[in-house]
Amino acid sequence: MDLKTLPRPGVAAPGGQLGSAEAVLVRHYRRLVCLAYVTLPADRGRHARVVAAHAVVQRALPVVGGRTCGADGYPAARVRVLRGALRRRRWASAGFPRVWGVRLFTPPDDADAELDARLAELPPPARAGFALQALDGLDRAEAAEVLAWAGVEEPAESARAGAELLRSLGSPRWSELPPGYDACTVHLQPGDLLRRRRLAVLAPAVAVALTAAVVPVLVSSPSGGGSSAAAPSAAPERRADDLWRHTAKPGLTVWPARGDLLDDSALIGRATTAWQRAAPPAAVPQLLYAGRLDGTTVVLLTDGRSLARYTEAPDADPALALSPAGDSDVTAGAAVVLHRDDRGARYLLAPWVAAAATRRLDRPDEAERPLPFPGGVTDPVPGTAAQGCPGPVLQLRSDPVVAEQHAFLLADLGGLTPAHLTYTPPPDAASQARPPREAVGAQALHRWAAGACAVPEAGPEVRQLNLWEFADQKLPQNAGELAWACLRADHWDGSGSAAAAVLPPNGGRAERLAHADGRACSRYEQDTVAQYRWRAPNGTPYLLVAASRRVSRLVVTTPSRRLDQPAGPTRTLALDNPGSGPTTVEAVTASGARLRPIN
Numbered sequence: 001m002d003l004k005t006l007p008r009p010g011v012a013a014p015g016g017q018l019g020s021a022e023a024v025l026v027r028h029y030r031r032l033v034c035l036a037y038v039t040l041p042a043d044r045g046r047h048a049r050v051v052a053a054h055a056v057v058q059r060a061l062p063v064v065g066g067r068t069c070g071a072d073g074y075p076a077a078r079v080r081v082l083r084g085a086l087r088r089r090r091w092a093s094a095g096f097p098r099v100w101g102v103r104l105f106t107p108p109d110d111a112d113a114e115l116d117a118r119l120a121e122l123p124p125p126a127r128a129g130f131a132l133q134a135l136d137g138l139d140r141a142e143a144a145e146v147l148a149w150a151g152v153e154e155p156a157e158s159a160r161a162g163a164e165l166l167r168s169l170g171s172p173r174w175s176e177l178p179p180g181y182d183a184c185t186v187h188l189q190p191g192d193l194l195r196r197r198r199l200a201v202l203a204p205a206v207a208v209a210l211t212a213a214v215v216p217v218l219v220s221s222p223s224g225g226g227s228s229a230a231a232p233s234a235a236p237e238r239r240a241d242d243l244w245r246h247t248a249k250p251g252l253t254v255w256p257a258r259g260d261l262l263d264d265s266a267l268i269g270r271a272t273t274a275w276q277r278a279a280p281p282a283a284v285p286q287l288l289y290a291g292r293l294d295g296t297t298v299v300l301l302t303d304g305r306s307l308a309r310y311t312e313a314p315d316a317d318p319a320l321a322l323s324p325a326g327d328s329d330v331t332a333g334a335a336v337v338l339h340r341d342d343r344g345a346r347y348l349l350a351p352w353v354a355a356a357a358t359r360r361l362d363r364p365d366e367a368e369r370p371l372p373f374p375g376g377v378t379d380p381v382p383g384t385a386a387q388g389c390p391g392p393v394l395q396l397r398s399d400p401v402v403a404e405q406h407a408f409l410l411a412d413l414g415g416l417t418p419a420h421l422t423y424t425p426p427p428d429a430a431s432q433a434r435p436p437r438e439a440v441g442a443q444a445l446h447r448w449a450a451g452a453c454a455v456p457e458a459g460p461e462v463r464q465l466n467l468w469e470f471a472d473q474k475l476p477q478n479a480g481e482l483a484w485a486c487l488r489a490d491h492w493d494g495s496g497s498a499a500a501a502v503l504p505p506n507g508g509r510a511e512r513l514a515h516a517d518g519r520a521c522s523r524y525e526q527d528t529v530a531q532y533r534w535r536a537p538n539g540t541p542y543l544l545v546a547a548s549r550r551v552s553r554l555v556v557t558t559p560s561r562r563l564d565q566p567a568g569p570t571r572t573l574a575l576d577n578p579g580s581g582p583t584t585v586e587a588v589t590a591s592g593a594r595l596r597p598i599n
Helices: 021-027 029-039 046-058 073-085 112-120 124-135 140-149 155-168 212-217 265-278 442-454
Strands: 102-105 187-190 286-293 296-302 306-312 319-324 335-341 344-349 353-359 393-398 407-411 419-424 462-474 481-491 496-503 511-517 529-535 541-547 551-557 562-566 572-576 584-589
Touching (some): 046 073, 112 155, 124 140, 124 155, 265 306, 286 335, 286 344, 462 572, 541 551, 551 572
Antiparallel strands (some): 551 562
16 A cells, blocks of 8 residues: 555545545454554553454544545544544543453464563554554654644654664564454453353353454444443342451442342342443442432442442433442542532442541641541532542541551542542652652641642542652742642553642642653652743742652753753752743653653
């Protein structure tokens, strides 16, 4: 296929030469799925990437006025697939394909390990650059042009990184890629046999190769009058009331069932059926709650990976809300939103919660207010946070059976499960890096009061928010101390984002400096550097720079000078009169790694 003979993305092929967009998608389905699979981030398992790759391609039909476009060509389909694979919020929508009862994985191969490791080092745009050159045979310039059409900010750099990896691997092409990257030839294995062995309908475990001809195993959630495969009809399970006291892994799956409608089998059946029709659960659902709250009937179910909340209200149609909830634990599985109205949100708390209170995150010196929760259900908690800021905030304390003297904060971000708030204190030169801790201490509360509204995101898919105070800097002219922070949002699906911020002296609100998706400021990327332009009380402009604990050198270039010096014990720098032109900041770690500020 010659790129130069194909139309530009978004321009119809003359005379319908390439047929409709749907025909193009079908004709090149295998190649497009492989392109999406290689481009998707490497921090997920193969099952999730296989499903997501097919989802991205199946959603790549252009839509105009509610109907799919006609002749649109392979280049345009390729651009739409890349845009889908590079999206910041990855694969979280309930409208993506679902797979019930099995796990999918590409055939293993000895060559996968090296390529997996090499691709994992690249950001998704560079992976896309590699895929375009390995799969479609484009050169660097052509790959950069396609990446630009797909919205990549630095297409030439991404194409260069992909080309370097391709060259180091001996410049393979489509037919030479390892089988583990062909997401249209997959193996199946059962997903959760220990739970499913209760169901007589479970077939013996098989592992068979599938080709693109059997893609319908990926069943899309219905919209309108469509239908989807449903899980076998089975009554939801109930856990023993005291199971949480005997488990070594507290989480949603050890909650007892609560509520005043536990014996209403018709209601619970309607809730289970609604879930099966929307996106079949991965296992036999477990009943967590069934009851009436403020005139609304609520059923809460989980399959160990997701939460489903079914509601029936007198003045509205029945509604189903789904939320990821895999790997819930003593904190991330401690509260679920049962109902919201004008008075606030009501939460169902975990059975191990011994005490509950509410807290104003913007008032760190104000004591928490006790929150009653008879039967595990709290009184309404009014919203107290500004738009885009975490809140309202619950302060919970665990029963000593689970963790002695363990208090923690949860922030409501609008979803079914509040996010866990943590704090990482500034470095101590005499000790190793500090892990995140509960954000209930005085310093943590004051830092969160300043930094809460600088979080990179505050949406329902966020599982945990951490504020890492990676440096403190005494400002020139005795203007106080500036705290440098990196705020991280981790999603339930393993993805996330980060934002660098400065927290001014005297408790002022933080100023967010930059934002990045990926694993910045996580335990997998613990080095960082940031810059900030600040004006002293006497009007003198400064360029302030700060870096994390493992940085040994700072290199700063301004329009007027260049500075290359040891980072010193504080790993901070203040340059007066830096000029108004562009500046370049680079940090070098003791191991020789070079860092640029988050942008």
